[in-house]
Amino acid sequence: MNDAYLYPIVGLLPLTALMLVRSQNPYHALILRGILGSVAALVYAALGAADVALTEALVGTMLAITLYAVAVRSSLVLRLGVQASAVKGESCDPQWGKLWTQLNNLFTPYHLRLELVTYSGSEELHQALLNKEIHAIAETVNSPVEFETEDAPFVMTTRTRRLYELMQKEQLTSEIHLVIPEEYGNGGGKH
Numbered sequence: 001m002n003d004a005y006l007y008p009i010v011g012l013l014p015l016t017a018l019m020l021v022r023s024q025n026p027y028h029a030l031i032l033r034g035i036l037g038s039v040a041a042l043v044y045a046a047l048g049a050a051d052v053a054l055t056e057a058l059v060g061t062m063l064a065i066t067l068y069a070v071a072v073r074s075s076l077v078l079r080l081g082v083q084a085s086a087v088k089g090e091s092c093d094p095q096w097g098k099l100w101t102q103l104n105n106l107f108t109p110y111h112l113r114l115e116l117v118t119y120s121g122s123e124e125l126h127q128a129l130l131n132k133e134i135h136a137i138a139e140t141v142n143s144p145v146e147f148e149t150e151d152a153p154f155v156m157t158t159r160t161r162r163l164y165e166l167m168q169k170e171q172l173t174s175e176i177h178l179v180i181p182e183e184y185g186n187g188g189g190k191h
Contacts, residue, residue, distance in 0.1 A: 006046055012039045026072045026111055030065055037061030077113050078163070081125050081134040084118035095153045099138060106170050126157075129181075135160050141177065155179060 016036045023029040037060040044053035080103070082096075104114050117134050119125040128134050136158035157179040158164050164180045 003046075006043065009039060009046070010043055013043070026076065030068055030072065033068065034061055034065050037064065076111050077115050078107055078136070079115050079117050079134040081117045081119055081128050081137040083122060083125060083139065084120055095140075099154055106166065110166070129157060129159055132159065136163055157181065 013036065016032055016039060020029055020032040020036060023032055037056055041053045041057040041061065044050075044056055100114070100116075107114055117128070119128060122139065125137050125139070129137050136156055138154055138156050141153055141155055155177045156167065158167075159181065161180065164178055167178055
């Protein structure tokens with residue numbers, strides 16, 4: 001029996017595995033994982049191991065992809081806390097829409113979904129940040145003198161160092177004053 005046709009198919013296994021490991025986009029990684037499982041199932045079937053091929057197709061491909069998709073979808077959410085009075089009703093400042101757009105544009109390349117979580121007061125908002133219910137909070141600047149500028153309408157406080165670094169890198173500081181509390185940052189404070 002001539003198994004020469006199997007060599008290119010088997011060659012796809014390390015190639016697909018390498019692409020999977022090097023993938024930056026988690027959704028592309030899901031697709032590559034599906035391809036890897038399908039190729040493995042095809043190889044097992046061609047070698048006469050139909051039971052192993054069926055197991056790989058069902059468990060290794062379909063079930064794993066489904067579970068990975070759920071995990072990726074739920075873990076790539078950035079929860080931003082705001083006061084309900086600031087973003088709802090007729091008194092909603094159009095600056096909030098601009099902030100929302102900027103943050104969406106900032107986090108989209110990192111495959112993060114922005115989820116808005118509203119709280120009734122400032123104390124609840126800060127407590128939610130301390131309780132790790134949310135990743136960051138956005139508030140309007142009450143006293144522009146506090147930050148030595150009058151052009152930035154928002155203060156964002158984050159408990160996640162990586163979010164702070166991303167926002168600093170993208171230079172959103174003309175619109176937003178970034179704050180990372182000392183208990184979360186390396187010496188943090190107001191910046």
